[in-house]
Amino acid sequence: MAKSKFLWLLDSGHGGVINGEYQTGGKRSPEFKKPWGQLFEGEFNRGIVSRVIEKANYYGIRTVNICPEEEDISLSKRVLRANDWHEKENCILVSVHANAGGGSGIEIFTTPGETKSDKIATIFIEKMAEEFPEARFRMDLSDGDPDKESPFFIIRHTRMPAILIENFFMDNEEECKKYLMTKEGRDRIADSYIKAMIHIETRTKNLR
Ligand SMILES: [Zn+2]
Structure with missing residues (x-):
């Protein structure tokens, strides 16, 4: 593939783990019986972002990890970093999260109204649905739950066009163990993003 049209800004929600200490309050699964233990959402998010970057490099798709630290970088700082990149490049932002609060499946958030982000979200949903035909999908809940501030x-x-993906529910024991806490599940999630990114790079016009 020629140089990718877009610079993909990848954002791992929340903090990571420093010296065994998770940097973010809450944002974790319940404690499951051994050998499972507990999932920290920020660790999962970083696991997906690092996989996506590695696979994207392989396909010549340009990426930037806007939160490479393990510290929980503030949302306003993340926004500044992303907007700085967008000054220079044609960017798309993908923010990676896992859901909680009782439920199942995948949600992709965009801002209110019909924007380029909606087209991007639709393609991500298509590719994720191909990979996870058993999963429930919900899209564009921008007028919905105020808890998701x-x-x-x-x-x-x-x-820039931006989507936020809530990859399954970490407080849903079955989903957490199947998709979020396994190498295989994480690889499948990252693969489905890559399929969407390749599709957007090669088959869409005028997304800017
Ligand atoms: Zn989150």
Whole structure:
């Protein structure tokens, strides 16, 4: 593939783990019986972003990890970093999360109204649905649940097309163990993103 049209900004929601200490309050699964233990959402998010970057490099798709630290970088700082890149490049932002609060499946958030982000979200949903035909999908809940203030912040304040993906529910024991806590599940999630990114790079016009 020629140089990719877009610079893909990847955002791992929340903090990671420093010296065995998770950097973010809450944002974790329940404790499951051994050998499973507990999932920290920020660790999962980083696992997906690092996989996506590795696979994207292989296909010549340009990426930037806007939160490479393990520290929980503030949302406003993440927005600044993303907007800085967008000054220079044609960017698309993908913010990676896992869901909680009782439920199942995958949700992709965009900002209110019909925007380029909706087209991107639709393609991600298509590719994720191919990979996970058994999963429930919900899209564009921008007029919905006000509890989701932090997921909305980054897509609202960044100036490029932006989507926020809630990959399954970490407080759903079956989904957490099947998709979020296994290498195989994480690889499948990252693969489905890559399929969407390749599709957007090669088969769409005028997304800017
Ligand atoms: Zn999150």
